[in-house]
Amino acid sequence: MTAATAAPARKLRQKVRPSRIVLGVVAIVLALIWVFPVYWMVNSSLLPNVVLQNSTPTWLPFGGSFDNFTAVIDGGTFFPALGMSLTIALITVVVCLAFAFLAALAISRFRFRGRTSFVLAVLLIQMLPAEGLFIAQYKLMGSLGLLNSVIGVSILYIAAVVPFTIWMLRGFVAGIPADLEEAAMVDGLSRTQAFLRITFPLLAPGLVASGVYAFLQAWNEFTVALVILQENSSQTLPLWLRGFIQQSASRATDWGQVMAASTLVAVPVIIFFLIVQGRMTSGLVSGAVKG
Amino acid sequence: MTTTQQTPAATGRPARPARSPKQGAPRPRKRQLAPYALLLPAIVILLVALGYPIVWQFVTAMQHFGLAQQFGKPAAFVWFQNYITLFSDSYTWVVVARSIAFCLVTAFVTVVIGVGMALLMNAVGKTVRIILQVALLLAWAMPVVAAMTVWNWLFDWRRGLINNVLSSWGLDFQGHNWLQNPLSFFFVAMIIVVWMSVPFVAFSVYAGLTQVSGEVLEAAQMDGAKGFQRLRYIILPMIRPVLGIVLLLQIIWDLRVFTQIKLLQDKGSIASETNLLGTYIYQLGVGSSDFAMASAVSVFVLILTVALSWFYVRSLIKEDES
Numbered sequence: 001m002t003a004a005t006a007a008p009a010r011k012l013r014q015k016v017r018p019s020r021i022v023l024g025v026v027a028i029v030l031a032l033i034w035v036f037p038v039y040w041m042v043n044s045s046l047l048p049n050v051v052l053q054n055s056t057p058t059w060l061p062f063g064g065s066f067d068n069f070t071a072v073i074d075g076g077t078f079f080p081a082l083g084m085s086l087t088i089a090l091i092t093v094v095v096c097l098a099f100a101f102l103a104a105l106a107i108s109r110f111r112f113r114g115r116t117s118f119v120l121a122v123l124l125i126q127m128l129p130a131e132g133l134f135i136a137q138y139k140l141m142g143s144l145g146l147l148n149s150v151i152g153v154s155i156l157y158i159a160a161v162v163p164f165t166i167w168m169l170r171g172f173v174a175g176i177p178a179d180l181e182e183a184a185m186v187d188g189l190s191r192t193q194a195f196l197r198i199t200f201p202l203l204a205p206g207l208v209a210s211g212v213y214a215f216l217q218a219w220n221e222f223t224v225a226l227v228i229l230q231e232n233s234s235q236t237l238p239l240w241l242r243g244f245i246q247q248s249a250s251r252a253t254d255w256g257q258v259m260a261a262s263t264l265v266a267v268p269v270i271i272f273f274l275i276v277q278g279r280m281t282s283g284l285v286s287g288a289v290k291g
Numbered sequence: 292m293t294t295t296q297q298t299p300a301a302t303g304r305p306a307r308p309a310r311s312p313k314q315g316a317p318r319p320r321k322r323q324l325a326p327y328a329l330l331l332p333a334i335v336i337l338l339v340a341l342g343y344p345i346v347w348q349f350v351t352a353m354q355h356f357g358l359a360q361q362f363g364k365p366a367a368f369v370w371f372q373n374y375i376t377l378f379s380d381s382y383t384w385v386v387v388a389r390s391i392a393f394c395l396v397t398a399f400v401t402v403v404i405g406v407g408m409a410l411l412m413n414a415v416g417k418t419v420r421i422i423l424q425v426a427l428l429l430a431w432a433m434p435v436v437a438a439m440t441v442w443n444w445l446f447d448w449r450r451g452l453i454n455n456v457l458s459s460w461g462l463d464f465q466g467h468n469w470l471q472n473p474l475s476f477f478f479v480a481m482i483i484v485v486w487m488s489v490p491f492v493a494f495s496v497y498a499g500l501t502q503v504s505g506e507v508l509e510a511a512q513m514d515g516a517k518g519f520q521r522l523r524y525i526i527l528p529m530i531r532p533v534l535g536i537v538l539l540l541q542i543i544w545d546l547r548v549f550t551q552i553k554l555l556q557d558k559g560s561i562a563s564e565t566n567l568l569g570t571y572i573y574q575l576g577v578g579s580s581d582f583a584m585a586s587a588v589s590v591f592v593l594i595l596t597v598a599l600s601w602f603y604v605r606s607l608i609k610e611d612e613s
Contacts, residue, residue, distance in 0.1 A: 024419045027411045031426035034486065038429045040452065041441045055455050055465075099332040106329035113323070116608075118330065123607055125341060127600035129547035131569035132592040135576035135585045136344030136351070159340030162333050220434040222550045223569075227577060238436040242554060245443050249559035255444050266437035273432035 041266065045069070045259035052255050068260035078264065080233070081240035084150070085219060088236060091154040092218040093211050096161045100210065103162075104169035109178060119167075126163035130223045138227045148234040156224050161214045168213065172206025173199075212272065219269060237265045345593070348586040356583035366583070373587045382563075383588075390546060390567040393477055397548075398541035401485045405492025406534070410522070412493070413500045424494075431490035439554040442483045446470070470560040477565070483551050488544070492537050499533035500526065536606060543599050547592065549573070568592050 044052060046064030072078055103122075107115055137156055138147075146152030176199050184194035222238045229239060244258040352373055354366035377383050408427070412420045433441075445452050448468040457464040470476045503526055511521050527534075549569030556562050562574060568588065576585030 020415065023411060024415045027408075027415050027419045027423045030408060030411070031423040034430045034489070035426035037438065037441045037445065037486070038433060040445065041437070044444065053450055055450070055458070057452050057455055095336075099336060102329040103333040106326040110323070110326035110329075112326040115326070120604065120608065123604040124597060124600055125337060127543060127596060127603065128341065129569075129592060129596055131547045131549045131572060132589045132596065133341065133344050133348070135572060135582060135589055136348040137340065138577070139347065139351075139582065140340075140344055155336065156340050159336050162336060166333065220436070222436055222553075226553070227573075238434065241436045241440055242557065245440055245554055246557045248443065248447070249557060252449060253447075255447070255450065258440055259444065262437040262440045266432075266434050269434050269437075270429060270432040274428060 038266075038270075041259050041262050044256055045263045047256055049254045049256050068254075068256040069264065071254075072257050072260045072264065077235075077240060077243075078261070081235045081237045084229075084234060085237040087150050088154050088157065089215050089218040091150065092157040092161060093214045095154070096158045096165055096214045097207060097211050099158070100162050100165035100169050101207070103166045104173050107166070108170050108173040122163045122166050126167065130160065134224055134227045137224065141228055146228075148229055148231045150234075153225060153228050153236075156228065157218045157221060160221075160224070161217050165210045165214055168210050169203075169206055172203055172210075175206075176202045216269060216273065241265055348589050348593075351583055352586035352590050354583050356581055373583050377584060377587050377591075386566050386568060386571045389477075393481070393567060394542055394545035394548070397481050397484050397488075397545045398538060400481065401488045401541050401545075402492055402534070402538050404485065405489045405537070406496050408489065408493040409496035409500055410526075412497045427490035427493055430486060433487075435487065435550050436554065438487060439483070439551060442479070442486075443554070443558055446479055470555055470558050470565075473560075473564045476555065476560055480548075480551055480555055483555075484545060484548060487551075488541060492541065495537050496530060496533055499530040503529045532606070536603060539599065539603050543596060543603070546599070547596065 043059070043061050043064075045068050046061035046066070047058055048065070048067065051058050106112075107119055141147050141149075141152040141156075144152070146155070180198050180202075181191075181194045184198045185191060189197065220238065221236075222242075225236050225239055226242075229235060235243075241258075241261055244253065244261060247253055248255075248258070351366070353368060353370050355369045355372070356366050408423065412423060415423075430438075446454075446469045448454065448466055448470075453469075454464045454467055457467075469479050507525060508521060511525050516524065547569055548567060552565065552567050552570050553573065556565055556570065562570065566574065569592075572585050572588050572592070575581050575588060
């Protein structure tokens, strides 16, 4: 919202004070409802099981401890799953960025036959549901002997993430005027040099944003992992967490520990998401201004 | 990767305005080999990981798969027999109807709440708006499986908070199992999906609302338009494009909802009574190794998704070219 359009709108609102207070209260209540599950996860993770078994809820984690976290980590299955998740996510990010970047370059810096069809295909592919493909992907990985392997899942993740990353990076590349590159070429740089010295540094925010997107996708993915990584030894973190839900079906669960496990998986993602959310927006805005 | 797709689509969408008019003009190249070389890696991985499976699925959906095929016997080609079997089975229609009903209701509720929140953000002061936005961002950032463990814990029949609070209000909910009855199972699933999806809708629509010009609103007010009239005749028409896209995306995403349903089923409800399309495919393919039938349902889901997505993609392209 630009300042010019915002000012009159604000003036309008100030005339209706009482209703604004009511609206404020409604907004706060909604905010509390939406944040509550996240809060409840952290709260429960700090409380001992004896307290959680009580039928009167304990709303604040007074007298809480990190015992649940130590118990989960000492359980011995957390770190293998973490390692698996990190490896897959990093492979996905690196390969996906490389491939998507080249493709984004092609569609925003060149005009060629089939360009529009490619963009169209990329956008359509990006909408394809994993649920409509996982059986075939399972058979494919089975015949390649890549079930339960990092490589197998990474290939599927890269393919799933690449289309949207191309679309995202394309916006960033297009935001950097090609004239800049051409001016550098007039000054005697080769096309590659001009690209590496001029365009590439300007693209950094875009690459960071797209990289984070790919990372979060791979880190959180559940469906494909469930089908391809069926062995316990090859679990990623989402599958590892699912194990706790399954256990809770048959016997009384130590929910404190389950919530500690969830917190371990969620908190890094939330922090990452919150930091990058702002940076992505500023990167996008600066791109728009320069373009 | 579908489960958290809401996140990227929103963060990526602002990328579109960042395009330069200069890109519109074709730059002459000597030989047009470079762009194809640049596209090659992406195309290869898409062909391997998505192209081949799609083709395999179309072929397999026309074969007969039984126990014998699991031991290496080549499958017989039966053309469209599997589709006929599939769609003459009333259970398929139950699952399809259930999925469509679930997806439409959930998408509609999500959009209504999301638009409401966007209007709220627009109407309240800055502090309150930021509080609401932070709360929504936190919910949005939650990994889907972590969110599912929390919701499973909230609705746990033994010690879950929901039952405890309802009981303390004098209602008889002690030991009530929400996931046993299919109807309340889907009610719980809907609450969870709505909770996860509303932030995306709210932020997208809020971004659209900030484009509505204050002058127009003021002019309308001077002409005597009441609050509701301004909403109905000025704000809503102006944000209609955003609304359309957001509703369509919600329908597409909710149609293929899998993770939430699967993880609620894991808690011990009867799968056959609570299957949606995603879990049905999983049960056919991974559960009972009937790859032909699983492929047939997958093909159905793919075609449905592509048909729905077509409108979305077209609007993206149109906006991109304008």
